[in-house]
Amino acid sequence: MNKTHFLCLLFSLVLFSCTKKNDVSPRQTTGKINTISVIVDDQLWNGEIGDSIRNKFAAPVVGLPQEEPLFTINQYPIKLLEGFATDSRAIIIVKKDAINKFEIHKNEYASPQNVFHISGKTGAEIIAILEKNTPKIIQIIHDAEIAETQRIIKQSLLNPKIIANKFHISLNVPSGYEYMLHKSKFIWMKKEIISGNTSLLIYQLPLDYLKKDPSLIASIVKMRDSIGEYIHGTEANTPMITEEGYAPYLLKIKLDGKEAYETRGTWELKNDFMSGPFINYVIVDKAYSRLLVLEGFCYSPSKDKRDLMQELEAIIKSLHVKRR
Structure with missing residues (x-):
């Protein structure tokens, strides 16, 4: 082989190698929704550091009737x-390390992924770093799990025309849902599951319906309870109402760039035994002069409900209001 042929062959091999390297896709992440891996030696895990991690990341989920952990920890x-x-x-x-550190690495081992590096010279310093950064870590993980749930939902969607035509919105609803009731300003969709069912409600009200005085939460509860004429048990006088024994959790947020109120709590059928958790969003939609309400609730008496409510939240957060 002469020198010219050798150089051409070498150049081709290098080019092929670079092309193959660029074609390699990052390894895809796996695992169940709301599950995190905590990499820490047993000595730290079985002491105060482990207690701190468990207390924060396995704390009870807000708004569920029974205690379920925020995340499943491995x-x-x-x-x-x-x-x-x-x-x-x-x-x-x-x-433990010679320096105190908190860093977030994106897609360090696979994609999509968030890796949180925490180190400290002492156990007390590690716990202090955890205390300071836990809210940020939880929010990042929660947002990533919502995005992963939405990716899964997009694989098979319900025909969007009825929702789009009635409310001028797009919403990614899984194809497992069926329309139970739809009126001029109200839609109820339900999906049957092995342990019960999950439901989605969409409806709208006048922009001035909610009265912030004397109590915004009281107005939202009254609003929820007003739809009992549509959602009720098989017996007479069994409308769905907000459970009276527990005050719902209220949070002001942004949804699709608009002011919104997120409410979590539990529902029950009046004069009946059925109950479960709900998550409700009231969106202040000034462009259409309305309050747009989206709610998800489930009935699953014998199973955990965390991931069912996660899916409902992911569906609702896919909302996009079309421009007028």
Whole structure:
């Protein structure tokens, strides 16, 4: 082989190698929704640091009738920071080190992924870093899990025309849902599951319906209870109402760029035994001079409800109001 042929062959091999390297896609993350991997040695996990992590990331979910953890935690020692332990969408790595550190790495081992690195010289310093950054970590993980749920939902969608025509919105609803009732300003969709069912409500009210005085939450409860004429049990006088024994949680947020109120609580059928959690969003839609209400609720008496409510939240947060 002469020198010219050798150089051409070498150039071709290098070019092929670079092309193959660019074609390699990042490894895809796996795992169940709302599950995080905590990489920390057993000695720290079984002490105050582990207690702090569990108290924060396995705290009860707001608005559920029974206690369920915010996230399911899988713990692995540092030496197992490889293989399946790095496939999670959310990884928290905690260790003692010569410096105090909190860093967030995107797609460090796979994609999509958030890896949180926490280190400190002492246990007390690690706990202090956790205390300071926990709200941010929880929000990032929650947003990523909503995005993953929405990605799964998009694989099979309900025909959007009825919703779009009635409310001038787009909403990604899984194809498993069926229309139970739709009127001029009200839609009820339901999906049957092994342990019960999940429901979505969409309706609208006049822009001035909610009265902030004396109590915004009281107005939202009154609004919810007013739809009992549509959602009720099989017996007479069994409308769906907001459970009276527990005050709902209220949070002001932005949804589709608009002012909105998020309410979480539990519902029940009056004079009946059925109950479950709900998540309700009231969107102040000035362009259409209305309050747009989207609510998800489930009935699953024998099963956990965290992930069912997560799916309902993900559906509602896919909302986009069409321009007028």
